Amino acid sequence: MKAQDKIPQIQLEKNEVSTKFIEAKIDSIIAVLTLEEKVAMTHAQSKFSTKGVARLGIPEVWMSDGPHGVREEISWDAWENAGWTNDAITAFPALTCLAATFNPELAENYGFSLGEEAKYREKEVLLGPGVNIYRTPMNGRNFEYLGEDPFLASSMVVPYIKGVQDNGVAACVKHFALNNQEHLRDKINVEVGDRALHEIYLPAFKAAVQKGNVWALMGAYNKFRGQYTTHNKILHKILKTDWNFDGVVISDWSSVHSTEEAALYGVDMEMGTGTDGLGTTTNNHYQHYYLANPFLKAIKNGALSEGLLDDKVRRILRLMYRTNLNPNRTLGKLNTDKHLEVARKVATEGIVLLKNEDNFFPIQDKKGITIAVIGENATRDMTQGGGSSQLKPLFEISPLQGIKDRYKNATIIHTMGYESGASVYDEILPANLNQDSLYVKAIEVAKKADIVLFVGGLNKSHHQDSEGDDREVFDLPYGQEKLINGIQEVNENLGFLLVTGNAVKMPWISKTKGILQTWYLGSMAGHAIADVVSGDVNPSGKLPFSFPKELNDNAAHAFGQISYPGDGVNQNYSEGILVGYRWFDTRKIKPQYAFGFGLSYTDLKISEVKIDQKKYAKNDQIKITFEVANTGDRAGAEVVQVYVGKHKSKVERALKELKGFSKIYLEKGANKTGTITIDASSLAYYNPEISDWTVEEGTYYLYVGNASNNIVKKIKFDLF
Template sequence: MKSILVTIALGASLMVSAQQKTPVYLDVTKPIEERVENALSLMTTEEKVALCHAQSKFSSKGVPRLGIPEVWTDDGPHGIREEVFWDEWDGAHWTNDSCTAFPALTCLAATFNPHLSLLYGKSIGEEARYRNKTVLLGPGVNIYRTPLNGRNFEYMGEDPYLSSRMVVPYIQGVQSIGVAACVKHFALNNQEEWRGHINVNVSDRALYEIYLPAFKAAVQEGKAWSIMGSYNQFRGEHCCHNDLLLNKILKQDWKFDGVVISDWGGTHNTDQAIKNGLDIEMGTYTNGLTTKGKFSYSSYYLADPFLKGINEGKYDMALLNDKARRILRLVFHTTMSENRPFGRFVSPEHSEAGRKIAEEGIVLLKNDKQFFPLTGKYNKIAIIGENATRSLVIGGGSSSLKVSYEVSPLAGLTAAYGKDHVVYSMGYASGPSMYGREMRSKLNADSLVAAAVEVAKNADIVLFVGGLNKNHFQDCEGGDRKSLDLPFGQDKLIDALVKANKNTAVVLLSGNAVAMPWVDKVPAIMQGWYLGSEAGNALANVISGKVNPSGKLPFSFPKKLEDNAAHSFGKLSYPGDSINELYKEDILVGYRWFDTKNIAPLFPFGYGLSYTTFAYSKPTVDKADVTQDGTIRVSFTLTNNGKVDGAETAQLYVSKTKSAVTRATKELKAFQKVFLKAGESQTVTMEIPVSSFAFYDEVQHGWNVEKGAYQLLVGSSSRDIKGKIDVKIQ
């Protein structure tokens, strides 16, 4: 009897299942918007609200009843962060979460190569996909306004056009793997000092011309699936729930249909979070990175208070549905996508990609008497400096990585030149990396210098490998640098090394510009950035001449801090009075300031040397008289007239001297990286739409292309102009 009953029950179950239809939201052949609306129609109010806030440090809920998965986010822009405990920042000590470290984004920007940006995005996207992440928290595109900003190394430099061209392929690469890029930090997050509350005041013109273009390109061209709000305030409202930034500009003007995610601890008010454009609230009451609170996730601003307000009729259901739609759309683009590729982790291809990006990003700043490359036979090469052996993937805040491997500069150079020909001395020492605290080394500084000098005296060549690191008050989240100078007594050490051995070159590893009081004393300087897992191999390949350097500076190096625009106007301009900050330099950021005010930088934007030389012919234009809706094509011949193969990044700037508004002397509007064999010539053509000549008109609240005369400037940097063309806009 029991067996008959069981058989009947099972048969009935099968009959019901056979008659059921697959819900549209599970049918991957249906358009995403149809799937979204179907899923939304099946969800309860409680399930919709649950989508809108965290359930752990790095995840938010799905809808288990409907088979809709959770959203898992992960840092960062340079590598996939280790797994952490559910409600803590501490690492969970997994044995299979050691990633590939890719170069920091300052290095990527220095390549001036969008093809490498696409490769970067695909590679890091594959690593995120392998770890089953839904959202990669990056890339960052905040503008380099001051060389003291602790997070500049995470961003793409001082120029909005360069950042725009480099961010789009990065996003496309990541999202081609079925992982959402989360572009950050929107917006005006240009310092770490008082980042959680400083109220930024900036003109509409500077906002639209300098600080928003890369975000706009990320949304409209890159089709980013998510955006992260920033900690700071803008015109009196926190940016994670800012009506102007999120509702009016991002979602209304730019038609962004993705998800706005708060920075961790960036949400402050239920009413504003609901009404002013925030979709997912993360990390509330964790104070960014520094607190491990056991605060209930159901008490978040977009949790129970949101649900209570909906049930009481205080908030329109349409506000909740809009947030839920956006989150569902992201899930269907990623975890529930039919065509989501598989990932891979710490692969040889990723190592090769990281090394290639690092090599192309390294910038040769000075090279008197062809000091580099080191191609001769040397009995002893002295490597001096802590950064030659220190891990530079650890620290820096949320971008700190647990890596599968890291090739140090010393290891790379030793492999290149042989252990019998390389000798190392530390020279200086910083303390251990500790987030939020400045730790000092217990080693004796004078003894380190003395030992290094003795090593230098007996060497044929000295390579000082120094710069900054990712300690607090260096290149690190949560605190800005205290000065432009090199830390830990490095300037004094370099002077001592030069006196001991005139063949001393400097290799800087940093994400920021530094002062160089010794610039005229050393024959060669190389800017190396944070180069990731393949740092040592990339540096060794460039130093040895196996690779010809082709990087260009994505930001200007000032001679002194006061030469920088933000610092020239006093403390209210930077860092503010702890409550408000006024961007008094307006649109004149970076080279725009240096060139317009005729202040000589130490090294200009777009600058970088090669082991070969390039010649530019006189540029020509397809038409010198063009309408406002037209396109101009500038052509010239670029020749590698040296003896080695190399690459040059040609840059096209636009200038208008007679204008109804204040303008920068020149603005970058196009660039092209060209690879040429020794003796080879190539015709280079760059197209620029006349619409890109526009300024933001604060009277008309829109873009305005002035009629009249302009100059097009072709150069190898913002200060090295090779040719000019006059054009007229009708």
């Protein structure tokens, strides 16, 4: 039963949509539901749906992965594709790319387009976005998340959620919480201090709830202080009591482990459990879920109260009135020109120019020049694989195709250079081709070219950028470093189009003249890459996470195995609040590339940075004004970043923390005045002694620049 099948006796009229009215309707429904009907609503009936109540016309709830595109239809009772022919969609860039745009307005357009596609596919819940913090570059799922900084992640997730939910489709922010690695994700117990929990790992979830008004939230697999996070007493209190979350908590698939804890500590819909997690036999029937027959039995014998069940059903019905029972819900759209335009815009704004020696980029389309495109990633499908976020796009423009389409005058030649082998969910299949032969051929092709574009990096295979486990090496895989060195020996005009969702080790930087960090860009990948390579679009992306030179330069790896990946049972976040650039800044470790870094094809200058006063009360707003000038020969954009640090704090602090940013677009020769406003209250630290936030009085420093390590102005001010 789908969205159009409303409850006959309690249909809403279009002018009757007040919260009070809906809550009254929910009360009337709960009053006539049987105990069995209510329990049936709290657990799955298929891989991606929960039951309705047919006799009352209460519809089913249908969900879909994922955060950057609506996943293809999955079979009712198995993980195979359902084999539909009408479920191809627009693949949007992965969320690392969205974060790199530093453009909240674009995040809302992204969310709205994605919501339209989910609505067309008749989904009530879209299982995304992900906001787990980038703690280590080894995490296989970082490409699905919004970077290492909680302020950036919060700023980008709120408009994304609003965009999705404007369609009457629930966003489901995930994974709550501390699911910052894939290795042993279903076993590892995370020990982290209260300050790091509240200052680093929870802010994006809090913003999603309190500012984004997200309608659903997904639990995580790992444990926190000895208890599974999906039904964790501490997290449940924070979410549903402290933050007043009124939506639905959906378990990650197989993340429930206890009927009692799931009932008491917040799970409203249990998905994917079975008795072995992924099985399809009768032993794994949905009636055996923790919130199925065992829940029913516990209520009937008095071990658990029916009030716990009623709260879950109330939340589920509230979700329905926001989605499939909403009379104002419009029709969805799929694969429109507008969706493709948004996908391309996000991709071009998210691409980050990391190096541009001798103005290697942009590359002009000239007759008589030969461009060699070398690398498996030039043609490899990057929307399949990666785990639950894999997609079935209507099409995917490869980097090679995009470059061929854009460069009509130049001669384009291509060879693979290396082969990674195919991948299934949890294993890598051996490569079919001879790697030595591929290497030799690549060197021959490079000799013939005027310019070489190497398209490499990672892919969506197991132990790369993929759900299920983490990366095993920090270096480029598949012999790419050797290939880069070999190409550079025969052709110095070498640029690297780096396709990853993670930082990689880069000892080969000096061998290249230009590097573009291109992410996983979805349907329009090749066109977006060609837009930037050619100069049709001036790159304006900024890194949403730091690139360490060595793996041990990263905070999570600086404290040994117990910090990452743990000892197999426990893991201590020994770096505390010093995650990402906070660690590099405070410990004076030079990164390979800093958080917030990104070059342009034009010359952009930030100047005239001022604040409106020198002393502020704790409830004041701090107003920062600045000018940005474009003194180059083409239009461009700069991201002005504002960081704040406490001078001589009485508690441990990072040197500085991002507290504001603004993306400024300028035509050539233009200059603009911009303003960023910061609430003084946002400078608080979480105080474990009072279990609340404290704004410390005294001297602070404001840092303004275009990267965490490129500050153009430092200003002193006081809070009293």
